[in-house]
Amino acid sequence: MNITIIGGGGFLGQKLARALVARGTLDGRKITGITLADVVDPAGIEGTAVPVSTLRCDITDPASVAQAVTPETDVVYHLAAVVSAHAEEEFEDGMQINLFGTLNILEQCRKLGTVPRVVFTSSIAVYGGEVPDPITETSLLNPQTSYGAQKAMGELLVNDYARKGFADARGVRLPTISIRPGKPNRAASSFMSSILREPLNGQAANCPVEEDFRHYYLSPRKCVENLIRTAEISAGDLGRNRILQMPGRTLTIRQMIDAMTAVAGPAPARLITWQPDETVRGIVGGWRFDIHAERALALGLEADESFEENLRYYIEDDRPGG
Amino acid sequence: MNITIIGGGGFLGQKLARALVARGTLDGRKITGITLADVVDPAGIEGTAVPVSTLRCDITDPASVAQAVTPETDVVYHLAAVVSAHAEEEFEDGMQINLFGTLNILEQCRKLGTVPRVVFTSSIAVYGGEVPDPITETSLLNPQTSYGAQKAMGELLVNDYARKGFADARGVRLPTISIRPGKPNRAASSFMSSILREPLNGQAANCPVEEDFRHYYLSPRKCVENLIRTAEISAGDLGRNRILQMPGRTLTIRQMIDAMTAVAGPAPARLITWQPDETVRGIVGGWRFDIHAERALALGLEADESFEENLRYYIEDDRPGG
Numbered sequence: 001m002n003i004t005i006i007g008g009g010g011f012l013g014q015k016l017a018r019a020l021v022a023r024g025t026l027d028g029r030k031i032t033g034i035t036l037a038d039v040v041d042p043a044g045i046e047g048t049a050v051p052v053s054t055l056r057c058d059i060t061d062p063a064s065v066a067q068a069v070t071p072e073t074d075v076v077y078h079l080a081a082v083v084s085a086h087a088e089e090e091f092e093d094g095m096q097i098n099l100f101g102t103l104n105i106l107e108q109c110r111k112l113g114t115v116p117r118v119v120f121t122s123s124i125a126v127y128g129g130e131v132p133d134p135i136t137e138t139s140l141l142n143p144q145t146s147y148g149a150q151k152a153m154g155e156l157l158v159n160d161y162a163r164k165g166f167a168d169a170r171g172v173r174l175p176t177i178s179i180r181p182g183k184p185n186r187a188a189s190s191f192m193s194s195i196l197r198e199p200l201n202g203q204a205a206n207c208p209v210e211e212d213f214r215h216y217y218l219s220p221r222k223c224v225e226n227l228i229r230t231a232e233i234s235a236g237d238l239g240r241n242r243i244l245q246m247p248g249r250t251l252t253i254r255q256m257i258d259a260m261t262a263v264a265g266p267a268p269a270r271l272i273t274w275q276p277d278e279t280v281r282g283i284v285g286g287w288r289f290d291i292h293a294e295r296a297l298a299l300g301l302e303a304d305e306s307f308e309e310n311l312r313y314y315i316e317d318d319r320p321g322g
Numbered sequence: 323m324n325i326t327i328i329g330g331g332g333f334l335g336q337k338l339a340r341a342l343v344a345r346g347t348l349d350g351r352k353i354t355g356i357t358l359a360d361v362v363d364p365a366g367i368e369g370t371a372v373p374v375s376t377l378r379c380d381i382t383d384p385a386s387v388a389q390a391v392t393p394e395t396d397v398v399y400h401l402a403a404v405v406s407a408h409a410e411e412e413f414e415d416g417m418q419i420n421l422f423g424t425l426n427i428l429e430q431c432r433k434l435g436t437v438p439r440v441v442f443t444s445s446i447a448v449y450g451g452e453v454p455d456p457i458t459e460t461s462l463l464n465p466q467t468s469y470g471a472q473k474a475m476g477e478l479l480v481n482d483y484a485r486k487g488f489a490d491a492r493g494v495r496l497p498t499i500s501i502r503p504g505k506p507n508r509a510a511s512s513f514m515s516s517i518l519r520e521p522l523n524g525q526a527a528n529c530p531v532e533e534d535f536r537h538y539y540l541s542p543r544k545c546v547e548n549l550i551r552t553a554e555i556s557a558g559d560l561g562r563n564r565i566l567q568m569p570g571r572t573l574t575i576r577q578m579i580d581a582m583t584a585v586a587g588p589a590p591a592r593l594i595t596w597q598p599d600e601t602v603r604g605i606v607g608g609w610r611f612d613i614h615a616e617r618a619l620a621l622g623l624e625a626d627e628s629f630e631e632n633l634r635y636y637i638e639d640d641r642p643g644g
Contacts, residue, residue, distance in 0.1 A: 091486065128562070129561075129562040129563050130460075130561055130562055130563060131460045131563075132460060137462070138452075138453045138454060138461065138462045138464075139460065139461075139462055140459070140460045140461055140462055140463065140563070141462065141463070141478075142460075142481070142562060142563045143478070143481075143482070144485065144562060146482050146486065149478045149479070149481065149482035152478050153475045153478050153479075156463075156465070156471045156474050156475050156478075157471070157475075159464070159465075159471065160465070160468050160471035163466065164413065164468065239451075239452055240450070240451040240452055240464060240466060241451050241452060241453075241462070241464045
């Protein structure tokens, strides 16, 4: 089984590749190769039993996609995206990468005729507007960002290409991933990791929202496990809506900080500053948190047991020198 | 006020143009010109107080769209589409016209910077799948046809271009229009007009579904009134979801035929044959009929009073020699 991870240079693509290598199989079949494709050369993974190759791939270019998704590709993970604040500032970038990039990947599958399995990562940014709580898997998608709109269009493409038999495609709406390792990025949600990650690393970080701001989170470790599980669900079990809500936990900023204090003592929380940022508040204030994921839970996807557990995963998996 | 009707050669575009001409104003402003744009030269409307011009326009070509939507355009009606069975058989046609055509129109508005009002016609084909009844304006869109998927993507584009201030765009999901004048077309719903129109014209017609098949209908006359009303709703009244469900009535085939007998006597119903068509059943069997349109009703859109009234409109407005 050959697996291509588009967006394979990102932290999630790298973690997914390592988890797949460690596992050695997917859906009961031996993994024979993994290709990490990204817009800049992805970091490789050396010395693994499963060969891991890397490829520079521009998903806005169908010819480039054809190099990443070939007749030998059995499974495609599509993790590539221009994130929320970036897509909001640079509308054309978001359209090109989030909408047309997704379309190019699905079109390549259609042209191949090999019906590869495709796992598309959508986002809870598809929710919004005046849709009543709770948000369930049958709630209207009324995104209030271009990123969310582009992801929602990607979901419709995934369902239609699957229904037509062009790809065994399925999608999963990621909660906000926290604690995301590495550096802040252009996602409006970036602070939702920074305010924990930087203090745990002994550095200051700013929280641009109130401490009662409530949101829906998942750890990278559980996210990767869920991405693997999503590729293994049978077409019959997915039914006519091939998009699942990946389970997460709803927490206030205060609850997250209290969990950090429980796990790492009182010092990190003192490194948080509280400077409001109206741009960030404008974007994340429209996001939804009362999100239910019964169908995904029934299909074997999981949330973190607790946010404390989530913090311990960060310390074990990602804290520099940890 | 200058109005462009894309899809202006179709029966709905032509009826809308005549209704606008008869009215003379839209949203309290005098209509100074109407442009009918379509992929084949639309029929003109002669001798009107408001000048009506015609234009050949291929919405898959941005340069062609730029001729139809100009700096002088105040309102764009986008009625052009590849219909359901056509989009299902010829996937690329549907993508090009229904998805990229809509995108090209919105992109032209963005380039102009004049923020024209855009009225996009979506369809109840956006509903489907395992979403529970009743279908409300906050139900998930889980279309089971490519046509429906492309219309749902158009809705997301409309909302996002409006939110970004690129166009004062809004959309409305049309019920199945019956009785549609003229000839059968490639819509899977074509028979829902044929089985009434042809018998009322003294001709035979086939019904490919059972008489208890239930669906959601509106007359062309009410549809045109609702399209005019949709252009007049203020941005504030639309809120954060700029797509409305146009009100209709849910009826069985038997109820429609009984209404025809009530209005035109028993002869027409005897001209209906009952040959099943599995392809048509496969498409329309996934369509939804338990559809509620409270928000649109509150904003002044209307359903027909009865299906008898709908039949009388056909006889008054459209029956050849009638």
